[in-house]
Amino acid sequence: MNAHPIERHFARIGARARLSAGTHRRLRTNGVSIDIGRDGDGEFFDVALASPTPAELIVLDVQPASRHLLLMAAGGTGKHKFLCGHDERHWFVAAVPESRAASTVETAMEALKPDVVRFEQSRRRVKPRLRNLRRNEAFVRQGEWFFVPLPLGTKVNESVILRNERLQRGAGKPHIVDELVRDGGQAVYVSNAYPNGLTPREYMKLISRRPELRSISWVIQRRNPRAFVRGKVRHPDHKTIKLDDWRLVVMNTETQSAAMRHVAFID
Numbered sequence: 001m002n003a004h005p006i007e008r009h010f011a012r013i014g015a016r017a018r019l020s021a022g023t024h025r026r027l028r029t030n031g032v033s034i035d036i037g038r039d040g041d042g043e044f045f046d047v048a049l050a051s052p053t054p055a056e057l058i059v060l061d062v063q064p065a066s067r068h069l070l071l072m073a074a075g076g077t078g079k080h081k082f083l084c085g086h087d088e089r090h091w092f093v094a095a096v097p098e099s100r101a102a103s104t105v106e107t108a109m110e111a112l113k114p115d116v117v118r119f120e121q122s123r124r125r126v127k128p129r130l131r132n133l134r135r136n137e138a139f140v141r142q143g144e145w146f147f148v149p150l151p152l153g154t155k156v157n158e159s160v161i162l163r164n165e166r167l168q169r170g171a172g173k174p175h176i177v178d179e180l181v182r183d184g185g186q187a188v189y190v191s192n193a194y195p196n197g198l199t200p201r202e203y204m205k206l207i208s209r210r211p212e213l214r215s216i217s218w219v220i221q222r223r224n225p226r227a228f229v230r231g232k233v234r235h236p237d238h239k240t241i242k243l244d245d246w247r248l249v250v251m252n253t254e255t256q257s258a259a260m261r262h263v264a265f266i267d
Contacts, residue, residue: 006047006071009059010084013067015091016044031055032073034082034093043091045084055080061104066132068105070096080258083108087143088134088238094144095257106132112252117146140247142238144254145175147229147247156181156228156246167227169251175238178231181246185225189218197223 010017018037032055037046049055055075062069068085081096083105096102100111109132110118120138121131130136140147145167150156161181166174188197193216198206207214227249234240 006057006059009062009069010045012062012064013069013085014064015067015084015086016041017047018044019047019049021049031075032057032080034071034084036091036093045091045093061108063105066105068109070102070105070108077258081108082259083112090237094252094254095259097253097256098258099256100253112254114146114250114253116148116151116248116250120148135241140241140243142175142233142235142241144169144252145233146250146252147233147241147243148250150228150246150248154228154248157183167229167233167249169255173235173237175233175235177229177233179229181228182222183226183228185222187220188223190221191216191218197221 004017004019006019007017031050033048033050035046035048037044047057049057055073058072058074060070060072060081066085068083071082071084073080073082078098080098081102083094083096083102085092085105094112096108096111102108102111113121117139120126121136124137126136126138131138134141138148158181161179163179165177165180167177167180168174186199188199189203190197193213203218228246229249230243230246232240232242
């Protein structure tokens, strides 16, 4: 049997793709969901199309040298784009915000950078060929997290340093940092069942309706705080990085996309 054209495009970047009917949990929008699956041969891109009106899949750009491609799902809710590629040790898929133009792998990578990162790139005159490295003068990146120099005049309150703290987006694997200071954000109740957190009002409303949930493990954390980190940052899927001075932590723009709009930065 001949391979589907989409599968052949993925093969050009050294990846396997498997198309199927139905939907999965991750990056679901416009009748398509994309996840990283695993079988006896390793990782593959698991692309599920809803029926009876699946989205049209179009590969906009393929870059075999960097092992990335840009995939678009076009359908009733518009056009949604996904950057698929390899980052250090594993394959990944990231939803590109619809509000940002992206027609190539390079412009999709830029679209996933938050404004503060793009500002630093311009301010420090980072050359285009260096802008997608994991470390340059403007930032250090580990997965979806960017660590940028502190904005001018920013002071970190070192009297409230937390050690071996977690950086986490939704239910994803946490990144562990040596030293962290958080500033602001909204207090939320977090559990395995509610990884994006509930405000105190939402928590009390839930408990009044379902009192048995009071007994599950809840912790109070901060949603969307400003966070500063220093020292080593560790994650099982990435090479450990070391930050010699305080850096501002910013998350990529993926959560601004339709596929990820309900995922929060919990710290």
